[in-house]
Amino acid sequence: EAEVAQSPRYKITEKSQAVAFWCDPISGHATLYWYRQILGQGPELLVQFQDESVVDDSQLPKDRFSAERLKGVDSTLKIQPAELGDSAMYLCASSLPGLGPTDTQYFGPGTRLTVL
Amino acid sequence: AQRVTQPEKLLSVFKGAPVELKCNYSYSGSPELFWYVQYSRQRLQLLLRHISRESIKGFTADLNKGETSFHLKKPFAQEEDSAMYYCALFSGSARQLTFGSGTQLTVLP
Numbered sequence: 001e002a003e004v005a006q007s008p009r010y011k012i013t014e015k016s017q018a019v020a021f022w023c024d025p026i027s028g029h030a031t032l033y034w035y036r037q038i039l040g041q042g043p044e045l046l047v048q049f050q051d052e053s054v055v056d057d058s059q060l061p062k063d064r065f066s067a068e069r070l071k072g073v074d075s076t077l078k079i080q081p082a083e084l085g086d087s088a089m090y091l092c093a094s095s096l097p098g099l100g101p102t103d104t105q106y107f108g109p110g111t112r113l114t115v116l
Numbered sequence: 117a118q119r120v121t122q123p124e125k126l127l128s129v130f131k132g133a134p135v136e137l138k139c140n141y142s143y144s145g146s147p148e149l150f151w152y153v154q155y156s157r158q159r160l161q162l163l164l165r166h167i168s169r170e171s172i173k174g175f176t177a178d179l180n181k182g183e184t185s186f187h188l189k190k191p192f193a194q195e196e197d198s199a200m201y202y203c204a205l206f207s208g209s210a211r212q213l214t215f216g217s218g219t220q221l222t223v224l225p
Contacts, residue, residue, distance in 0.1 A: 003159075004159075040217065041218075042202050042204075042215030043160070043202075043213075043215050045213065048212060056212060091160065093160075104162050105162070106161075107159045107160040107161065110159075
């Protein structure tokens with residue numbers, strides 16, 4: 001069964017360093033989402049792509065976060081510089097064809113980021 | 117702005133007992149609501165959505181627009197139901213899911 005892949009699964013970094021997370025959605029899924037989940041809270045959407053285009057990045061802290069999906073397939077989320085408050089689980093999800101309430105989002109295993 | 121509230125962070129019931137996980141929402145438009153579940157060491161996955169009016173693994177959820185609620189219910193809890201449950205609201209205008217903070221359900225033997 002096809003699944004969303006994410007790497008790395010765990011990342012420990014020091015504040016002010018740069019980190020990057022990678023996501024490979026299920027083949028054929030046009031919509032890709034990055035969420036941040038702080039311990040004890042639900043996932044919060046950071047950015048949503050439709051193919052290679054950003055649909056919504058209103059919750060992305062653009063002074064330090066960036067996301068790209070250059071070929072409309074896999075995606076990278078970057079944080080530079082990392083801050084202590086960025087410690088969280090970063091989840092990637094995908095759906096097809098996207099932009100509808102009936103489209104199921106399939107989640108990856110997440111990347112657990114710890115900033116020291 | 118849309119908001120989803122799950123008032124119980126932790127909920128414990130005995131096997132065979134009924135279970136109800138509460139979810140309240142705030143949204144000015146016509147809501148589309150979902151329940152997601154995360155079992156231990158597994159990914160977050162969709163459990164059910166209100167528009168399908170389905171029962172999954174014995175769970176049902178009814179949308180009550182008057183009370184702005186979407187509580188998840190199961191008449192007889194099983195140990196394998198132990199998991200983290202998230203209620204989520206899809207807002208058409210923003211085209212995104214807003215999640216509640218989750219309820220950790222533990223079904224005791």
